[in-house]
Amino acid sequence: MTQRAPSAENLFWGLLLILIGALALAPAFGIQIAVNLAMLWPLFLIVPGLGFWISFLTNSDRKEVIGLVIPATILTLLGAFFTFSLFTGWKFTGELSFVFPLIVGLSFWAAWGLGNHEIGFLIPAVILTVIAAVVFTTVNLMKLFIPFALIGLGIYMLIQKDTNAPHQVKEEKQIKQEKSASQKKSVDK
Numbered sequence: 771m772t773q774r775a776p777s778a779e780n781l782f783w784g785l786l787l788i789l790i791g792a793l794a795l796a797p798a799f800g801i802q803i804a805v806n807l808a809m810l811w812p813l814f815l816i817v818p819g820l821g822f823w824i825s826f827l828t829n830s831d832r833k834e835v836i837g838l839v840i841p842a843t844i845l846t847l848l849g850a851f852f853t854f855s856l857f858t859g860w861k862f863t864g865e866l867s868f869v870f871p872l873i874v875g876l877s878f879w880a881a882w883g884l885g886n887h888e889i890g891f892l893i894p895a896v897i898l899t900v901i902a903a904v905v906f907t908t909v910n911l912m913k914l915f916i917p918f919a920l921i922g923l924g925i926y927m928l929i930q931k932d933t934n935a936p937h938q939v940k941e942e943k944q945i946k947q948e949k950s951a952s953q954k955k956s957v958d959k
Contacts, residue, residue: 782824786817812852819845826884836885843877865910872902 796802822842829835851869855862875898882891 777828779821779825779828782821786821809856812849812856814849815845815852816849819843819847819849832884833886836881839881839884840877843880844873847873847876867909868902868906870902871898871905875899875902 819842822838823846826832826835826838826842829838851866851873855866875895878891878895878898882888882895885891
């Protein structure tokens with residue numbers, strides 16, 4: 771009687787559950803694990819995401835399970851983004867807000883590219899990518915555009931020739947001439 775090896779999917783999940791169980795059991799035996807659990811929470815996104823990827827990649831008929839690519843991509847990339855944010859002290863979260871619609875858009879691009887190029891995946895991929903581009907532009911480029919536009923407008927106003935000045939000079943001369951002419955007339959009378 772021959773035994774079959776566990777599938778890659780079962781191997782992954784089995785080893786993961788054993789590892790989590792061992793880590794949870796270690797303190798009961800006086801083993802202290804010096805891990806900041808607050809920094810590990812993105813793994814709760816990354817690990818299932820990788821599990822979905824393994825399930826997709828190990829399936830013999832990938833076209834049947836193409837839907838797994840969407841949560842696989844979203845969870846894995848969100849976990850990676852939150853890991854980056856944790857290690858950078860969340861400094862760039864505002865500038866990187868475009869990442870959220872982009873990640874979802876990338877998941878649809880992945881499903882479209884790895885699948886049968888179905889229009890049902892392409893439409894949301896394009897829409898979400900455009901939304902991400904608009905958010906990126908408004909959040910990041912507007913920070914630079916508005917100050918440069920103000921500086922440019924100020925410089926333009928400084929170097930712009932006053933087109934009203936010659937007319938004002940002529941009008942002022944004409945008013946002076948009319949006053950002096952009317953004064954001369956009143957003197958002559």
